Amino acid sequence: MRRTAFEMVHRAQLGHPGGDFSAIDAMATLYFGVMNYDVRRPNWEDRDRFIMSKGHATGALYTALCGAGYFPEDWLQTYMQPHSKLNGHPNRNYLPGVETNTGPLGHGFPVAVGIAIAGQLRGASYRTFVLTGDGEQQEGSNWEAAMVAGHRKLANLTLIIDRNRLQQGAGTEETSGLDPLDQKYAAFGWDVEMIDGHDHAALLATLGRAPGNKPRCVIANTVKGKGVSFMENQASWHHGVPNDAQFAQAMKELV
Amino acid sequence: MAHAAPAAQGWNDCRNAWVATLEALAEKDPRIVAVVNDSVGSSKLNSFQKKFPDRLINVGIAEQVMVGVGAGLANGGRVPFVSAASCFITGRALEQVKADIAYANFNVKLVGQSSGIAYGELGATHHSIEDFAWLRPLANLVVIAPADAWETAEAVKWAAGYEGPVYLRLSRMPVPDLQVADRVFRMGRAEVVCQGDDLTIIASGTTVHLAVQAAEALALEGIAARVLNMATLNPLDEEALHQAAETGAIVTVEEASIRGGLGGAVAEFTAANRPVPVERVGFPGFMPTGSVEFLFKEFGLSSEGIAAAAKRALARKRA
Ligand SMILES: Cc1ncc(C[n+]2csc(CCOP(=O)(O)OP(=O)(O)O)c2C)c(N)n1
Numbered sequence: 001m002r003r004t005a006f007e008m009v010h011r012a013q014l015g016h017p018g019g020d021f022s023a024i025d026a027m028a029t030l031y032f033g034v035m036n037y038d039v040r041r042p043n044w045e046d047r048d049r050f051i052m053s054k055g056h057a058t059g060a061l062y063t064a065l066c067g068a069g070y071f072p073e074d075w076l077q078t079y080m081q082p083h084s085k086l087n088g089h090p091n092r093n094y095l096p097g098v099e100t101n102t103g104p105l106g107h108g109f110p111v112a113v114g115i116a117i118a119g120q121l122r123g124a125s126y127r128t129f130v131l132t133g134d135g136e137q138q139e140g141s142n143w144e145a146a147m148v149a150g151h152r153k154l155a156n157l158t159l160i161i162d163r164n165r166l167q168q169g170a171g172t173e174e175t176s177g178l179d180p181l182d183q184k185y186a187a188f189g190w191d192v193e194m195i196d197g198h199d200h201a202a203l204l205a206t207l208g209r210a211p212g213n214k215p216r217c218v219i220a221n222t223v224k225g226k227g228v229s230f231m232e233n234q235a236s237w238h239h240g241v242p243n244d245a246q247f248a249q250a251m252k253e254l255v
Numbered sequence: 256m257a258h259a260a261p262a263a264q265g266w267n268d269c270r271n272a273w274v275a276t277l278e279a280l281a282e283k284d285p286r287i288v289a290v291v292n293d294s295v296g297s298s299k300l301n302s303f304q305k306k307f308p309d310r311l312i313n314v315g316i317a318e319q320v321m322v323g324v325g326a327g328l329a330n331g332g333r334v335p336f337v338s339a340a341s342c343f344i345t346g347r348a349l350e351q352v353k354a355d356i357a358y359a360n361f362n363v364k365l366v367g368q369s370s371g372i373a374y375g376e377l378g379a380t381h382h383s384i385e386d387f388a389w390l391r392p393l394a395n396l397v398v399i400a401p402a403d404a405w406e407t408a409e410a411v412k413w414a415a416g417y418e419g420p421v422y423l424r425l426s427r428m429p430v431p432d433l434q435v436a437d438r439v440f441r442m443g444r445a446e447v448v449c450q451g452d453d454l455t456i457i458a459s460g461t462t463v464h465l466a467v468q469a470a471e472a473l474a475l476e477g478i479a480a481r482v483l484n485m486a487t488l489n490p491l492d493e494e495a496l497h498q499a500a501e502t503g504a505i506v507t508v509e510e511a512s513i514r515g516g517l518g519g520a521v522a523e524f525t526a527a528n529r530p531v532p533v534e535r536v537g538f539p540g541f542m543p544t545g546s547v548e549f550l551f552k553e554f555g556l557s558s559e560g561i562a563a564a565a566k567r568a569l570a571r572k573r574a
């Protein structure tokens with residue numbers, strides 16, 4: 001998946017590969033181990049939902065949706081080209097499997113809360129998963145959403161925070177510190193688990209476990225740019241794009 | 256964010272003029288501070304941050320707080336330049352801009368970076384084409400979209416010296432310097448870039464140089480188009496608009512939505528005071544995926560597109 005996402009970014013010379021790579025293991029776990037969906041019926045009302053709140057990570061999202069079978073592989077070649085359905089940020093009117101439009105940070109989580117409330121009202125069995133960046137948590141809308149979800153005991157809702165400790169320009173803790181994130185979510189009425197966000201077994205165990213009686217917050221400790229030596233933990237790879245030599249080197253490392 | 260932009264020899268990314276001017280002003284005026292939302296790099300404020308580390312306030316990814324903090328800093332006697340991608344400083348923090356800045360009438364300078372469609376392929380969420388329509392009705396708020404590097408520097412200087420709220424709509428898209436003799440920046444006054452009486456092309460920001468190209472092309476066909484650089488959208492230069500209406504046909508050009516922005520303002524003014532044909536060049540709404548070049552061409556923000564709009568306006572004038 002990392003290879004596919006990086007091919008897209010390399011071809012387009014645009015994208016956000018650092019955040020693609022930190023999120024991609026959680027997404028692989030969701031799409032290929034946890035979520036219940038049917039690509040032939042993208043609007044099936046009882047499907048599990050995934051919302052990519054950090055909408056810049058389209059390399060990861062489109063790779064997952066394509067791998068799941070929502071659209072043919074050759075569409076990936078059109079990433080960000082004129083009239084492409086694969087816009088720089090996801091658009092539900094362009095692509096099946098995209099639940100809502102994101103891109104401005106702090107939008108996906110409130111929408112996910114609404115989806116979870118709709119499920120609760122109907123007594124539906126579907127689950128809602130939303131993934132935010134950690135820098136994204138600086139947006140106040142997340143905390144309003146967290147309060148509503150905690151208050152309403154939205155057990156069918158799982159928030160994954162991609163805790164790579166970097167935002168666009170610098171580290172989260174030097175910019176506007178988030179720690180202790182776990183205690184904050186616990187205080188807002190959530191079950192909180194902290195795991196290694198690149199450990200598939202841990203991801204599967206945590207994300208796959210049946211809902212309890214509170215919303216679940218999974219703080220996934222990750223590495224921005226994970227998998228490519230020269231990209232790991234480098235803020236410059238937030239929206240850095242590879243030249244041909246870097247691309248070739250990365251392809252050697254990503255096997 | 257990396258993106259492709261039209262560039263040519265000698266064209267300028269006006270953000271360089273913005274930071275150079277701000278740093279020079281800040282050397283002299285200790286009240287000046289910058290407020291950002293994880294946007295140090297995209298606002299080109301890295302060297303400002305090095306020079307004045309404690310005068311760069313990065314609130315993180317939190318635009319509503321960022322604008323509110325700007326108001327508070329003004330209350331505390333500072334002169335804040337609040338700088339972020341224009342889509343977020345306007346759209347995300349719109350109520351803060353309205354209530355905390357314009358209505359409360361604080362001495363805050365809002366600086367919208369990478370305005371218009373500079374973020375191209377990143378799509379409608381990152382395009383800032385609605386900002387003119389959102390901000391134009393806000394009383395007290397001066398709205399300026401400079402057309403080139405010189406005007407960017409002048410507008411930043413003017414804003415620093417002015418006591419009151421200002422929105423500067425800046426761009427990262429390279430533009431050439433306009434050729435105007437004896438230039439003086441006058442807030443609220445349109446600048447005549449080309450003389451002509453057959454019709455008037457009123458342009459703003461990154462599109463003024465395209466309007467000049469269109470006027471040159473029209474001149475070869477014997478059509479004398481006046482070109483106005485309408486950098487200030489609020490307050491509007493009503494005298495210049497009266498004179499534009501005298502020419503009997505108007506084209507507006509902006510890197511913004513054709514609804515509610517410059518085109519909207521001109522249509523509003525002429526409909527109320529002196530109805531004349533108005534053709535609006537700009538963007539119609541949410542746009543398909545594509546680069547800046549693609550979107551400019553596709554929606555007629557080009558010398559050819561503007562000249563064609565001029566001919567439509569002239570045909571309506573003669574009808
Ligand atoms: C409301 C808003 N403000 C600013 C941005 C610009 N922006 C895009 S990504 C980003 C950094 C995100 O950091 P984080 O949430 O930690 O994401 P990750 O590290 O996973 O890429 C910023 C500031 C945005 N997209 N939306």
Ligand SMILES: [Mg+2]
Pocket residue numbers: 133134135162163164165166167
């Ligand atoms: Mg991060």
